[in-house]
Amino acid sequence: MTGQFTITGRHYASEGAVRITVKEGRIASVEPAGEAGKGLPWIAPGLVDLQINGYAGLDFNTLPLAVETVQQATRLLLAQGVTSYLPTIITNSPEAIEEAMKSIAAACEADRLTDSTIAGIHLEGPFISPEDGARGAHAKAYVRAPDWALFEQWQAASGNRIKVITISPEWPEATAFIERVARAGVIVSIGHTVASPEQIADAVRAGARMSTHLGNGAQLMLPRHPNFLWEQLSQDDMWGCFIADGFHLPDSFLKTGFRAKAGKALLVSDAVSLAGMPPGEYDLHIGGKVLLSPEGRLCVAENPKLLAGSAQLLPWGIAHLARKGLCTIAEAWEMSSLIPGALLGLSSAAGLTEGAPADLVLYSWDGSELKITDVYKNGSLV
Numbered sequence: 001m002t003g004q005f006t007i008t009g010r011h012y013a014s015e016g017a018v019r020i021t022v023k024e025g026r027i028a029s030v031e032p033a034g035e036a037g038k039g040l041p042w043i044a045p046g047l048v049d050l051q052i053n054g055y056a057g058l059d060f061n062t063l064p065l066a067v068e069t070v071q072q073a074t075r076l077l078l079a080q081g082v083t084s085y086l087p088t089i090i091t092n093s094p095e096a097i098e099e100a101m102k103s104i105a106a107a108c109e110a111d112r113l114t115d116s117t118i119a120g121i122h123l124e125g126p127f128i129s130p131e132d133g134a135r136g137a138h139a140k141a142y143v144r145a146p147d148w149a150l151f152e153q154w155q156a157a158s159g160n161r162i163k164v165i166t167i168s169p170e171w172p173e174a175t176a177f178i179e180r181v182a183r184a185g186v187i188v189s190i191g192h193t194v195a196s197p198e199q200i201a202d203a204v205r206a207g208a209r210m211s212t213h214l215g216n217g218a219q220l221m222l223p224r225h226p227n228f229l230w231e232q233l234s235q236d237d238m239w240g241c242f243i244a245d246g247f248h249l250p251d252s253f254l255k256t257g258f259r260a261k262a263g264k265a266l267l268v269s270d271a272v273s274l275a276g277m278p279p280g281e282y283d284l285h286i287g288g289k290v291l292l293s294p295e296g297r298l299c300v301a302e303n304p305k306l307l308a309g310s311a312q313l314l315p316w317g318i319a320h321l322a323r324k325g326l327c328t329i330a331e332a333w334e335m336s337s338l339i340p341g342a343l344l345g346l347s348s349a350a351g352l353t354e355g356a357p358a359d360l361v362l363y364s365w366d367g368s369e370l371k372i373t374d375v376y377k378n379g380s381l382v
């Protein structure tokens with residue numbers, strides 16, 4: 001990465017042609033490149049996904065988790081424009097969670113590209129709601145009350161890589177747990193919950209800063225108000241993650257959620273291992289039989305009302321939002337790159353500016369389809 005080179009493209013936000021000089025893995029300069037923007041690829045900061053369970057048949061939650069599985073998934077995700085992500089480990093036995101943490105740590109230690117792309121681990125569970133609906137596809141047998149000693153054990157196994165933990169504040173142990181985890185510098189996110197509005201507010205006071213896939217991982221029926229959705233939407237200190245694949249949330253909820261969370265709304269894919277796979281019926285290690293429709297929707301086979309995670313990555317969500325006019329491509333792109341990057345404290349959150357890491361994505365967009373063409377991670381073409 002010692003070489004210097006330039007990339008010319010249309011700036012995703014200003015829409016003008018720019019020439020980006022990359023030197024030693026970083027952006028050395030961004031200069032206007034004349035009027036001839038048409039015909040050039042769009043250029044944008046790399047995508048940052050806080051929630052990925054697997055991709056292309058590779059599953060972070062199927063044990064044993066081989067180091068090669070993590071490394072291969074990372075390369076395939078990079079090719080789709082994801083230059084930073086949090087592999088997501090969901091509710092399981094304490095031993096299984098520890099094993100998954102160790103595998104991801106080993107994958108990072110063995111390979112620089114994997115290490116630089118995995119910005120941390122998202123532990124989703126097991127301290128979530130045991131209630132049906134709220135629990136989603138998480139295994140009830142392993143759901144449990146928040147437990148600091150267990151968390152410490154997993155954090156040690158991961159080599160301090162757990163950056164986000166999703167919990168439900170409905171447990172009496174939640175407040176003390178959230179305080180300790182937040183003090184340790186880990187983002188506490190609320191999700192898979194039946195917590196009361198008061199419990200949500202207490203959790204925020206204790207240090208919870210994020211909502212995991214807001215509007216999903218919830219019971220099918222809720223009192224109209226008050227409920228935990230309104231409370232999370234109205235908490236200005238909470239960042240909100242949204243799955244914008246077009247199946248998880250109606251457009252009206254997305255639009256309203258983005259406005260309520262102005263500047264703190266971000267997209268996650270929540271992609272499961274079947275993302276990138278052909279339609280059909282599959283048997284998931286966790287979650288049982290699932291159906292992937294030709295339209296790209298993934299649901300539990302025996303109850304199609306229940307989604308089983310997403311089969312789409314962030315570019316799909318960005319295209320969905322732009323097609324539906326819910327925001328511009330530039331806004332959707334920033335909700336999928338700079339905003340989650342800022343929440344995680346990544347240097348790539350500086351975007352297309354001098355000194356930022358050259359995590360760059362070139363893409364085409366015809367008003368309907370978004371295609372990733374080239375991806376650079378720290379200035380190296382993937």
Ligand SMILES: [Zn+2]
Pocket residue numbers: 124136191192213217
């Ligand atoms: Zn979830």
